[in-house]
Every structure is written in structure tokens, then in C-alpha cells.
Amino acid sequence: MIQFPNAKINLGLQLVEKRPDGFHNLVSCFYPVQWTDALEILPAQGESTFTLSGLPVPGEPKANLCWKAYQLLQKDFGLPPIQMHLHKVIPMGAGLGGGSSDAAFTLKILNELFKLNLSSEQLENYARPLGSDCAFFVQNKPVLAVEKGDVFEPISVDLTGWYILLVYPNLAISTAEAYAGVSPRFPENSLKTLLAQEITAWKDTVVNDFEASLFPKYPLLQEIKKQLYGMGAVYASMSGSGSTMYGLFKTPPVPPLPFPKEYSVWQGVL
Ligand SMILES: C[C@](O)(CO)[C@H](O)COP(=O)(O)OP(=O)(O)OC[C@H]1O[C@@H](n2ccc(N)nc2=O)[C@H](O)[C@@H]1O
Numbered sequence: 001m002i003q004f005p006n007a008k009i010n011l012g013l014q015l016v017e018k019r020p021d022g023f024h025n026l027v028s029c030f031y032p033v034q035w036t037d038a039l040e041i042l043p044a045q046g047e048s049t050f051t052l053s054g055l056p057v058p059g060e061p062k063a064n065l066c067w068k069a070y071q072l073l074q075k076d077f078g079l080p081p082i083q084m085h086l087h088k089v090i091p092m093g094a095g096l097g098g099g100s101s102d103a104a105f106t107l108k109i110l111n112e113l114f115k116l117n118l119s120s121e122q123l124e125n126y127a128r129p130l131g132s133d134c135a136f137f138v139q140n141k142p143v144l145a146v147e148k149g150d151v152f153e154p155i156s157v158d159l160t161g162w163y164i165l166l167v168y169p170n171l172a173i174s175t176a177e178a179y180a181g182v183s184p185r186f187p188e189n190s191l192k193t194l195l196a197q198e199i200t201a202w203k204d205t206v207v208n209d210f211e212a213s214l215f216p217k218y219p220l221l222q223e224i225k226k227q228l229y230g231m232g233a234v235y236a237s238m239s240g241s242g243s244t245m246y247g248l249f250k251t252p253p254v255p256p257l258p259f260p261k262e263y264s265v266w267q268g269v270l
């Protein structure tokens with residue numbers, strides 16, 4: 001069975017407070033975007049195998065979140081051997097949640113392939129320890145994420161028909177480094193209320209709190225945001241803990257795009 005784990009963007013990200021366990025409580029709207037990897041899992045004979053192609057993923061294959069996800073279900077359900085292949089396309093250290101998505105899709109494919117009949121809630125419980133973003137990709141629909149970003153509330157944000165441009169400037173920012181640089185604060189306004197406004201009002205009100213600490217350190221991020229607005233974006237922001245910047249457009253951005261060749265750029269319609 002082959003599926004296509006997708007990326008996510010964050011519409012606003014409020015960093016509320018540091019928790020006693022060292023993590024941070026946040027409020028953010030997670031929104032799926034169809035920039036995808038490809039993940040194939042087949043039943044196999046003998047030893048289970050895991051292979052990779054596409055962008056080089058740092059670390060041993062056995063440290064990959066896909067393999068860890070397989071191990072979790074293997075331990076509880078004694079799964080038969082598999083051959084698993086991941087073709088990596090979504091940039092890493094990009095704030096797009098690609099690794100978490102791969103892990104969540106591994107759980108979902110195994111659930112289907114071996115008829116484990118796990119509910120979404122059960123799959124989310126397997127996903128949570130694999131990464132804070134992982135549980136989101138089980139249901140993979142727009143939500144308001146709270147606490148560590150792994151508890152969800154419904155939100156009615158619908159960007160269907162909007163064009164999106166994602167710009168990854170080839171700069172990997174570690175999530176832990178990004179969190180270490182922030183000063184959390186209780187939000188003045190509810191993100192849910194801010195996102196209920198017309199999108200034209202988001203520019204001055206819907207904020208990703210990581211920008212304040214990462215823009216001074218990496219000025220090119222602010223530059224990309226300016227370029228996106230210059231190209232006609234109605235709203236532009238950083239995704240997650242960076243470094244991907246995105247813009248939302250009413251009509252498709254017109255080439256040539258003003259970004260160097262080394263950047264990874266993805267364009268689509270939501
Ligand atoms: C920035 C976001 O992408 C928002 O969508 C996520 O919060 C990041 O989630 P993730 O990449 O799945 O992160 P994890 O692998 O769970 O955590 C990496 C590191 O980030 C920090 N971390 C992560 C999530 C969180 N709510 N508070 C934190 O302080 C911790 O130091 C943690 O060790």
C-alpha cells in the first residue's frame with residue numbers, strides 16, 4: 001500500500017508558557033498542505049526492511065520516525081514482517097512537520113494493511129510520543145491545537161480555493177533551538193477569534209510568536225516575508241518553528257519568482 005504523507009502549515013502560533021516538563025504550551029491552527037513524501041509498506045518474508053530515497057534524512061534508518069512508529073505497533077500486535085520505503089520530498093527542519101506526518105501515515109497504513117481496527121483516538125495515542133506534531137496527521141484536517149500542540153479543538157477556518165506559495169530557504173532550524181529562544185506570554189487575543197476575521201485582517205493580527213526571536217537571528221526570513229507581500233500575498237507568515245515562509249494569494253503568483261535557485265519553492269491551491 002502506498003500513501004502520500006503531507007506537510008502542514010501553522011496559521012498563527014501563540015507560545016503561551018513553559019511547562020514543568022520543559023515543553024511549551026501553545027495555541028496554533030494546523031492546516032494540511034499537499035506538499036508530500038511517498039510512503040510504501042508491503043507485507044514481506046523474513047526480516048523487516050526500511051529503505052529511503054529522495055532528500056537525505058539525517059540519522060540511522062532505525063532512528064527514523066517511520067521505523068519507530070512500526071516498532072510501537074509491532075510490540076503491541078506482533079505484526080508480520082514488512083518492507084517499508086520512504087521517498088523524502090518535504091524539507092526537514094522546515095516547520096512543515098514532515099517527519100511527524102511520515103510517522104502518523106505509517107501508523108495509519110499499518111492499521112489498514114493488517115486490519116488492526118484502531119480508532120483515530122487510539123492512533124493519536126500511539127502518535128503522541130513520536131513527536132508533538134504527529135497526532136495532528138492522524139485526522140489531518142484543520143484544527144486548533146493547544147497544550148503541546150497535540151490536543152485538538154474544532155475550528156472553522158476554510159482556505160479552499162486560496163493559492164499558497166511555500167518558500168524554504170535551505171536553512172534548517174532545530175525545533176529545540178527555536179523553542180529555547182522564545183519568551184512565552186499569555187496571548188492578548190484568542191487565536192480562534194483572530195482567525196474568524198476576514199483573511200485581509202490577518203496581516204496585522206495573526207502572529208507566529210517564533211518570528212520575533214528568529215527574524216533578528218536570520219534576517220533573510222523577514223526578507224522573504226516582505227517579498228511574499230510584494231508579490232501580492234494577502235497573508236504571509238513563518239510556518240511552525242521555521243524556516244519555511246508561506247504566502248496566501250487570491251490568484252496564482254506570477255513567475256518569475258524572486259527567489260534564488262537554492263531555495264525549495266512549492267506552489268499549490270488549498
Ligand atoms: C513548532 C511545531 O511544529 C508547531 O507545530 C511543533 O511544536 C514542533 O513539534 P515537533 O517537531 O514534533 O517537536 P518534538 O520533536 O515533539 O520536540 C522537539 C523539541 O522542541 C521543544 N518543544 C516541542 C514542542 C512543544 N510544545 N514545546 C517544546 O518546547 C522541546 O525542546 C522538544 O524536545
Ligand SMILES: Nc1ncnc2c1ncn2[C@@H]1O[C@H](COP(=O)(O)OP(=O)(O)OP(=O)(O)O)[C@@H](O)[C@H]1O
Pocket residue numbers: 057058059063064065066086088091092093094095096097098099100102103133173175240241242
Ligand atoms: N521520516 C522522517 N522524515 C524527516 N525527518 C525525520 C524522519 N524521521 C526522523 N527524522 C528526524 O527529524 C528531524 C526533523 O524533521 P521534520 O521533517 O519533522 O522537521 P520539521 O519540519 O522542522 O518539524 P516540525 O514542523 O515538527 O518542527 C530530521 O532532521 C531528522 O533527523
